Amino acid sequence: MSTTEAPTSPPLERKRRRALVGITTLFVVAGLLYAVYAALVLSKRETTDNAYVGGNMVTLSSQVSGNVAEIRADETQLVQAGAELVKLDPVDAEVVLAQAEARLGGAVRQLRERYAGVPQYEAGVELRRLDLKRAQDDLARRQPLAADDTLPAEEIAHARQAVKTAQAALDVALRQLDAARAGVQGVALAQHPSVLAARADYVQAWLALRRNAVVSPVSGYVGKRSVQVGSRVIPGTALMSIVPLEQLWVEANFKESELRNLRVGQPAALEADTYGGKVEYHGKVLGLSPGTGSAFSLLPAQNATGNWIKVVQRVPVRIALDPAELREHPLRVGLSMNVSVDTHDTGGPMLGAPAPASAAYSTQALSQPLQQAEQAADAIIAKQSARG
Secondary structure: OOOOOOOOOHHHHHHHHHHHHHHHHHHHHHHHHHHHHHHHHHHHHHEEEEEEEEEOOOEOOOOOOOEEEEEEEOOOOOOOOEEEEEEEHHHHHHHHHHHHHHHHHHHHHHHHHHHHHHHHHHHHHHHHHHHHHHHHHHHHHHHHHHOOOOOOHHHHHHHHHHHHHHHHHHHHHHHHHHHHHHOOOOHHHHHOOOHHHHHHHHHHHHHHHHOEEEEEEOOOEEEOOOOOOOEOOOOOEEEEEOOOOOEEEEEEEEEHOOOOOOOOOOOOEEEEOOOHHHEEEEEEEEEEEEOHHHHHOOOOOOOOOOOOOOOOOOEEEEEEEHHHHHHHHHOOOOOOOEEEEEEEOOOOOOOOOOOOOOOOOOOOOOOHHHHHOOOOHHHHHHHHHHHO
């Protein structure tokens, strides 16, 4: 008795073979497509998730000493440039201003006395010249009478001595006049160095009184307040930090092996962990740091050791953000970002261009009305100079 195995159905075998060929072809095509995509797209991009939002953190500090009387802003609040955020007790500054005003008035009055003394010395010189002329005339009248012994020799000697005394007195008067003129000659009272020094002290005290109101140099959000009411502050004391959120950028830390094709001006696409993939930011490479992150650290790495192990270094790359996108989707300093830089165009420089001559950041909020202070000082000088 013999048995025969049932042969596989030819149609089923052909279907299986076609399915295997189709799947294999699909994988091959997918691999080829990915290879083309990697060669044309992925190879022209550099990505990193070691990126963080950076920005200017402006430290608000006092320019004068004083006790804090008022605090008008707290953390997370929006403040405008020029707004008074901290008020100091003005009593000490008012006293200093009054003292400066008194010194300025006293300097003007002392110089008025010195200017008025010059004519007095001039009159004294004229008086000494008259005395000398009189003594010389007396000697001239007596000398002819000495030849025939009409006058005793002692009287002639006294006349000669009188001439010498008058001449010495005239010399003293002339030197006193020169000394008086040396202090005031060739300069008006209002332009005298003593008056100008006292005037500068008054202007400084006048401005110091206004600086008891500490204003915000920029518009932004209060990030950290360290000042308390009643605290004694001195010039340079950090009161609070202000972050202008429209002045943000991204510091992307690329590996040193990824810098080959990075150039200034290349476009970048960024995503923030805060918004996830829902929001994509667009920026461009502003520049590459001239050193690695470890080179600028407080304690640089010491690689000249026997147990050295190579560690891949990272270089900070600054990427500018679109201001319109920042206004629509605000970011915060320190947030994590995912960065992808399009490196198709490698014609740009690897390092940033020279810094422009104009200021990158500036503020007018700290300017003081110097002209108004000078006018107040000139009014004091005019009042003390007036004859009354």
